[in-house]
Amino acid sequence: xxRSKFLLYGFVALILAWLxxxxxxxxxxxxSGARFLAFPPPSWSLRWYESYLGSAAWMQATRVSLxxxxxxxxxxxxxxxxxxYALNLTQSRLVRSLQALLLLPLIVPxxxxxxxxxxxxxxVGLLASMTGLILANVMLGLPYVVTxxxxxxxxxxxxxxxxxxxxxxxxxxxxxxxxxPQIRPSVISGMLxxxxxxxxxxxxxLFISGGENQTLTKKMFTALRDExxxxxxxxxxxxxxxxxxxxxxxxxxxxxxxxxxxxAT
Amino acid sequence: xxxxxRNPAELHERREQRLMMILLAPALLVITVLLVLPLxxxxxxxxRQDGGFTLAHYERFLTDSVxxxxxxxxxxxxxxxxLMTVILxxxxxxxxxGLPQRWSILVLAMVLLPFWTSVLVRAYAWLILLQRNxxxxxxxxxSGLIDEPLRLVNNEFGTVMAxxxxxxxxxxxxxxxxxxxxxxxxTMAGASLGGSPLHVFLRVFLPLSLPGMIAGMVLVFVLTLxxxxxxxxxxxxxxxxxxxxxxxxxxxxxxxxxxxxISVVLMVCVxxxxxxxxxxxxxxxxxGTR
Numbered sequence: 001x002x003r004s005k006f007l008l009y010g011f012v013a014l015i016l017a018w019l020x021x022x023x024x025x026x027x028x029x030x031x032s033g034a035r036f037l038a039f040p041p042p043s044w045s046l047r048w049y050e051s052y053l054g055s056a057a058w059m060q061a062t063r064v065s066l067x068x069x070x071x072x073x074x075x076x077x078x079x080x081x082x083x084x085y086a087l088n089l090t091q092s093r094l095v096r097s098l099q100a101l102l103l104l105p106l107i108v109p110x111x112x113x114x115x116x117x118x119x120x121x122x123x124v125g126l127l128a129s130m131t132g133l134i135l136a137n138v139m140l141g142l143p144y145v146v147t148x149x150x151x152x153x154x155x156x157x158x159x160x161x162x163x164x165x166x167x168x169x170x171x172x173x174x175x176x177x178x179x180x181p182q183i184r185p186s187v188i189s190g191m192l193x194x195x196x197x198x199x200x201x202x203x204x205x206l207f208i209s210g211g212e213n214q215t216l217t218k219k220m221f222t223a224l225r226d227e228x229x230x231x232x233x234x235x236x237x238x239x240x241x242x243x244x245x246x247x248x249x250x251x252x253x254x255x256x257x258x259x260x261x262x263x264a265t
Numbered sequence: 266x267x268x269x270x271r272n273p274a275e276l277h278e279r280r281e282q283r284l285m286m287i288l289l290a291p292a293l294l295v296i297t298v299l300l301v302l303p304l305x306x307x308x309x310x311x312x313r314q315d316g317g318f319t320l321a322h323y324e325r326f327l328t329d330s331v332x333x334x335x336x337x338x339x340x341x342x343x344x345x346x347x348l349m350t351v352i353l354x355x356x357x358x359x360x361x362x363g364l365p366q367r368w369s370i371l372v373l374a375m376v377l378l379p380f381w382t383s384v385l386v387r388a389y390a391w392l393i394l395l396q397r398n399x400x401x402x403x404x405x406x407x408s409g410l411i412d413e414p415l416r417l418v419n420n421e422f423g424t425v426m427a428x429x430x431x432x433x434x435x436x437x438x439x440x441x442x443x444x445x446x447x448x449x450x451x452t453m454a455g456a457s458l459g460g461s462p463l464h465v466f467l468r469v470f471l472p473l474s475l476p477g478m479i480a481g482m483v484l485v486f487v488l489t490l491x492x493x494x495x496x497x498x499x500x501x502x503x504x505x506x507x508x509x510x511x512x513x514x515x516x517x518x519x520x521x522x523x524x525x526x527i528s529v530v531l532m533v534c535v536x537x538x539x540x541x542x543x544x545x546x547x548x549x550x551x552x553g554t555r
Contacts, residue, residue: 004462012360015353015433016375022390022430023379025400029393036398083292086285095285102292103552104300107535109491111508112528115515116303139299142292147552171284200383203493207512217385224389224498233393236386243381251374 023240030233048234058219058235064209065199065216067130072137073195079138080145080194081187085175087146088153099146106143113140114207121208128210136204141194148193152186185253192250196243304532311525322526332510332527339507342425342496343489349429350485351478354436358477361437362444373441380434388498391427392418395499419501427495432488436481439551443477444470480551483542487535507531 030048032041052058080102087099105113117136118127126132156179164174180187202217209215216235223229311322326332361372379387394400395418402414417423447470455465493508500506507527514524542551 008356008360012356012372015357016372019379019430019433020375022387022394023382025394026386026390079292079295082288086288090282090285092282092285095282095289098289098293100548101296101301104296106552107487107539108300108304109493109508109531109535111491111493111511112304112307112532113300115511115524115528116307117299118515119303119306120299135295136299139295142296146292196381200385202383202385217383220385220389221494221498224385224392232389236383236389239383239386243383244378247374247377247381 026233026236026240029230030237032230032233035230048230051231052234052238055231058216058231060212061214061216061219064130064133064213068133068137068215069195069198071134072141072198073191075134076138076141076145076194077187077191080142080190081149083142084146084149084153085179088150089158102146103143105140110203114204117204118207127208128213130213133205133209133213133215136208137194137198137201140201140204141197144193144197145187145190148186148190149183152183156182185256188253189250192246192253196246199239199242307525307528310521311529314522322522323530325523325526326530331505335505335507335510336530338421338505339490342421342428342504342506343486345425346428346432346489347482347486349425350433350436351482353429354433354440354481355474355478357433358437358440358444361441362447376434376437379430380438384431384494387431388427388495391423391430391495391499395423395426418499419503421500421504423499423501424496424504424506427499428489428492431495432485435484435488436478439480439484440474440477443480444474447473476546476550479542479546483538483551487538490531490534490538 028041031044031046033043033045033047034041083102087096087102090096117132117139121127121129121132126135160178160182161174164178165171169177200217201215202221205215205218206221209218220232220235223232312318312320314321326336357372357376361369361376363369364372392399396402397414397416397418399418401417405411406414417426451469451473452465455469456462460468491508492506493512496504496506496509500509508531511524511527511531514520514527539548539551
């Protein structure tokens with residue numbers, strides 16, 4: 001029995017290594033001094049970071065991506081939380097069936113979504129615009145927020161809202177004073193997810209972003225199709241660092257959830 | 266109106282419903298305008314040509330071999346990727362669910378970090394690892410195991426490898442959530458009744474973990490059907506998947522009719538997979554909202 005357990009653990013350790021290595025390998029590559037991607041790098045340098053930070057085009061793309069991610073995460077958190085709140089409370093069957101609609105962006109293959117948005121934007125003149133990019137990412141972020149907030153609301157005891165309102169607070173104030181503080185961790189994790197999905201989004205941006213308003217991922221994708229430029233390694237390392245920090249934030253956030261639940265029970 | 270004044274409960278009910286609709290409106294509006302309407306438009310476009318009805322765009326599926334070859338290749342890749350994620354993901358979820366809290370968090374973190382890393386970054390990493398003068402080839406030739414560098418990328422192998430890597434978390438997470446809910450007493454009871462560990466696993470644990478496995482398989486399968494970035498970057502033009510067929514028809518040939526009909530067929534495939542799966546487990550379970 002111990003031998004089979006040993007084999008199982010060994011197998012799992014190998015899989016985990018296989019999962020982690022591609023993510024970690026980028027870091028040493030980005031400090032390489034060579035033009036070609038040899039491992040281990042023949043010499044070390046910061047030249048690929050310099051070539052990223054010193055390039056006006058890369059910086060512009062980074063600004064676009066960050067602006068889009070911040071704005072769209074913010075808006076989809078508001079829209080998604082409102083929708084999840086309504087879905088959780090409603091008794092009506094019809095409204096419940098709308099939940100599947102809110103998850104649709106996760107189900108539709110991303111290329112089809114991209115083509116669809118391209119069609120709409122071509123009609124209304126939103127192609128290659130900031131507004132267009134933000135709106136598209138609001139849509140793509142909604143399912144994450146709705147899912148996460150719904151899970152949070154399931155654990156929330158709705159009678160607390162009724163108590164607050166019977167004590168004379170209106171609905172709006174009740175939500176902010178009673179409900180939101182208790183579901184905050186799930187709202188935050190939904191927002192983090194929406195943010196990371198917007199930062200990483202590539203395919204829709206390939207279709208609808210352009211000119212001044214090209215996202216970082218679109219620029220990376222086009223660069224990768226042409227040649228393997230080590231500048232991408234430095235950008236990738238920075239993006240991975242951002243993911244890592246967000247994951248840590250999410251983990252801290254989850255721990256706070258457990259603590260606050262521990263207090264409640 | 267007069268009646269609703271007489272009946273305050275009904276009035277309240279109606280006001281309540283209106284409030285819920287107002288809260289749902291912004292999210293629904295965004296999804297309707299940017300997703301539902303374009304899908305309907307694509308469906309309409311797929312049966313139109315020069316202002317009249319036509320099935321010509323669908324006929325191509327029968328006459329033009331590129332179409333069905335691409336669909337077949339996509340389905341073959343999706344099956345391979347789904348099976349591989351089960352083989353690799355099940356042991357990981359099993360071990361994570363059985364470990365003490367502290368260690369299981371570490372295992373999950375190792376699954377989640379790649380999950381949170383950009384798909385593009387991971388595709389790039391595989392490109393570096395697998396290319397002709399890449400890390401794996403230089404290690405293999407350097408150690409004398411092979412003389413010529415292996416062809417690992419710009420083909421189906423590289424595409425499948427990266428796709429499995431990207432989608433593995435979608436298998437591990439629902440499996441882990443399901444396994445965590447299986448009470449330990451059940452397997453203990455099985456063992457105390459004289460079942461061998463393997464027997465208990467096959468008869469008790471495995472059936473109870475099936476819902477998580479099905480949820481993971483559906484997600485992985487459907488996501489692979491629509492994958493775009495990995496075949497585009499790692500396929501080297503030889504691995505042609507349905508998404509690429511859609512984008513090529515628009516970007517290169519400006520063939521909206523063709524792109525629409527391919528999109529419709531792909532959407533129908535995706536819905537069929539969900540429909541079939543929902544016979545086994547509820548939709549909400551697949552999407553993790555319950």
